[in-house]
Amino acid sequence: MSMAKRKIRDAAAQVDVSDAVLARFLGYHLKRAQTVLMGDMNGAIAPLGLRMITFSALAMVVANAGLRQSQLADALAVERPNLVVILDDLEERGLITRDRVPSDRRAYALRPTPAGRTLFDEATAAVAAHEARMLAGVSAADRAAALRVLAAIRHGAGGA
Amino acid sequence: MSMAKRKIRDAAAQVDVSDAVLARFLGYHLKRAQTVLMGDMNGAIAPLGLRMITFSALAMVVANAGLRQSQLADALAVERPNLVVILDDLEERGLITRDRVPSDRRAYALRPTPAGRTLFDEATAAVAAHEARMLAGVSAADRAAALRVLAAIRHGAGGA
DNA sequence: TATTGTTATACTCTATAACTATA
DNA sequence: TATAGTTATAGAGTATAACAATA
16 A cells, blocks of 8 residues: 555656647647747758748749739738838848839839849758758658648638 | 830739749748648637647646646647746636645646536537638548658757 | 838747745 | 746747828
8 A cells, every 4th residue: 555655656746748639639730840840940041141031031022023012921921010120131131122113102112132042042942951851751742742731721711 | 115114114013923932842831821720729719718828738737637847848848937827827717736746845736627627628629620620621641641741840850 | 091111019929047945 | 956836038920000101
């Protein structure tokens, strides 16, 4: 009986922790994976002076030269006020320009500078390499399936 | 020529925005899907007075009665200071108890109350129903594949 | 009136240092 | 000396209201 008591006290002192309850939910894995991937990616492009959000903004400007800030905010799902400081950073570093649109002088057309294009190329290579490394053990079929699932989540939320 | 000029001005005024550059990266889809899913799930359990993080903590306490705060913090990947306020909330609402561990009076053993178990059951049903709805159009094989990919990301980051 | 970009602000989330009481 | 929980605080990330310039 003192043996049984001992066991109870040990159990109280230290418990084997299982996350099996939460592991049933994809949302749990999604959040954890997102946190890890985001942190890792930020570390990969930090030497270039970029974070994921600034890289994303730069990438969109490179691929869609001339777009407006409001369009970019919509495309990145970022609020307009929060985009301002991101673009301030890119502009101050000479990676993009903000040009007044002649036909609508309220708006700015965003365009990459040559330096912006160069940095974008470097950052893209870094991000691609890092993502390839993190998904090294994953089959192409699984990656494609994961993309389908993520797209369903992203677009299917409205039906909730 | 005025026609060409017109075209250029229109192009400057409005550009078709494509995210094809970013869409190559799984991390982009991961972040967007995570934001949508998290917001949706929070909305689903808000009527129960829970957020995803408080639900996760409650679920872990229900499934691992007697565990310590530091163990829970590790399991949820939450910093110890940030867990305190989460547990304060659950304790004040009578969903869990913090009991001194006799063999180590520095530590607290966390246990669910009957009310906590009941709310956990309700919240679990709500979360499961919502996740099922969001993944309604996704095959079981794709879900399994997505889980494998997310697990690889979560555990493979150290190799970066 | 409505819209673009901006400023100010607030709220959440996350991260770190330092304290207390125990060990 | 080290550890469990706590406090205070600071930094990201995200959200809304309101303003000036322009439509």
